[in-house]
Amino acid sequence: xxxxxxxxxxxxxxxxxxxxxxxxxxxxxxxxxxxxxxxxxxxxxxxxxxxxxxxxxxxxxxxxxxxxxxxxxxxxxxxxxxxxxxxxxxxxxxxxxxxxxxxxxxxxxxxxxxxxxxxxxxxxxxxxxxxxxxxxxxxxxxxxxxxxxxxxxxxxxxxxxxxxxxxxxxxxxxxxxxxxxxxxxxxxxxxxxxxxxxxxxxxxxxxxxxxxxxxxxxxxxxxxxxxxxxxxxxxxxxxxxxxxxxxxxxxxxxxxxxxxxxxxxxxxxxxxxxxxxxxxxxxxxxxxxxxxxxxxxxxxxxxxxxxxxxxxxxxxxxxxxxxxxxxx
Numbered sequence: 001x002x003x004x005x006x007x008x009x010x011x012x013x014x015x016x017x018x019x020x021x022x023x024x025x026x027x028x029x030x031x032x033x034x035x036x037x038x039x040x041x042x043x044x045x046x047x048x049x050x051x052x053x054x055x056x057x058x059x060x061x062x063x064x065x066x067x068x069x070x071x072x073x074x075x076x077x078x079x080x081x082x083x084x085x086x087x088x089x090x091x092x093x094x095x096x097x098x099x100x101x102x103x104x105x106x107x108x109x110x111x112x113x114x115x116x117x118x119x120x121x122x123x124x125x126x127x128x129x130x131x132x133x134x135x136x137x138x139x140x141x142x143x144x145x146x147x148x149x150x151x152x153x154x155x156x157x158x159x160x161x162x163x164x165x166x167x168x169x170x171x172x173x174x175x176x177x178x179x180x181x182x183x184x185x186x187x188x189x190x191x192x193x194x195x196x197x198x199x200x201x202x203x204x205x206x207x208x209x210x211x212x213x214x215x216x217x218x219x220x221x222x223x224x225x226x227x228x229x230x231x232x233x234x235x236x237x238x239x240x241x242x243x244x245x246x247x248x249x250x251x252x253x254x255x256x257x258x259x260x261x262x263x264x265x266x267x268x269x270x271x272x273x274x275x276x277x278x279x280x281x282x283x284x285x286x287x288x289x290x291x292x293x294x295x296x297x298x299x300x301x302x303x304x305x306x307x308x309x310x311x312x313x314x315x316x317x318x319x320x321x322x323x324x325x326x327x328x
Contacts, residue, residue: 239328
């Protein structure tokens with residue numbers, strides 16, 4: 001039974017009971033209740049969508065990351081923006097993860113009592129959260145130049161992320177870093193970066209194997225483009241470009257797989273991911289190769305299965321009207 005229908009039924013039952021009591025009172029004085037009250041029908045649990053990891057919500061259900069965009073209006077310049085993207089880099093989807101653990105962005109979950117270690121910044125310290133952070137000295141480090149470190153702390157449900165990170169003595173040195181309270185919708189200060197160019201957290205936008213094997217991804221997916229605009233759309237808080245062309249995607253811009261694209265040819269892991277791209281879409285999070293989207297490393301990924309996604313061209317997407325673009 002739908003939530004609204006259930007509330008209407010409850011209201012009707014209450015109204016009938018009140019009327020009966022009023023009639024009894026008028027006829028024979030105060031009504032008396034001789035037995036315990038009983039429910040006419042079982043309670044209804046209302047599903048609150050949104051991913052959970054290690055007992056922590058990955059943001060509240062109404063957070064932008066967890067909000068479906070399948071019915072959101074299309075941006076007026078969607079066709080022009082897709083055309084521009086297609087002219088300035090790769091033209092099809094590319095999963096930037098797979099069976100090889102060298103690909104993807106790793107993360108680690110730590111207990112509430114994980115020791116804090118000092119954090120020093122050597123590039124964007126004025127837009128970074130100060131340490132110490134509960135980051136293990138052996139935390140997994142992303143391969144490549146970005147060298148991201150992602151740590152989710154149980155209990156506090158705080159997410160700690162570093163960019164350009166490397167071990168230094170008993171702590172870490174990084175170009176930038178951020179702490180996110182995953183129980184809150186609070187944003188970073190406007191104009192601030194994070195471990196990602198857009199000022200967004202990375203972990204909420206990763207494709208994870210546990211979600212895919214469960215058959216459902218309930219959040220938007222992180223994506224990069226070769227050229228972005230000097231501007232950002234909330235929940236992004238930072239831009240990383242000098243391009244002023246309004247047809248270039250802004251940080252935080254939302255895109256989705258069009259409803260008329262036939263997914264019947266897909267199966268397995270690829271179908272679950274493509275379905276999420278239609279329902280929750282993509283969020284522009286960084287400059288990088290066109291249409292590259294990120295996942296967490298896992299030996300159980302099936303590269304042959306994921307390969308199906310590379311046949312989906314960027315022209316199968318449209319840009320969602322995500323709100324005003326703020327100047328970078």
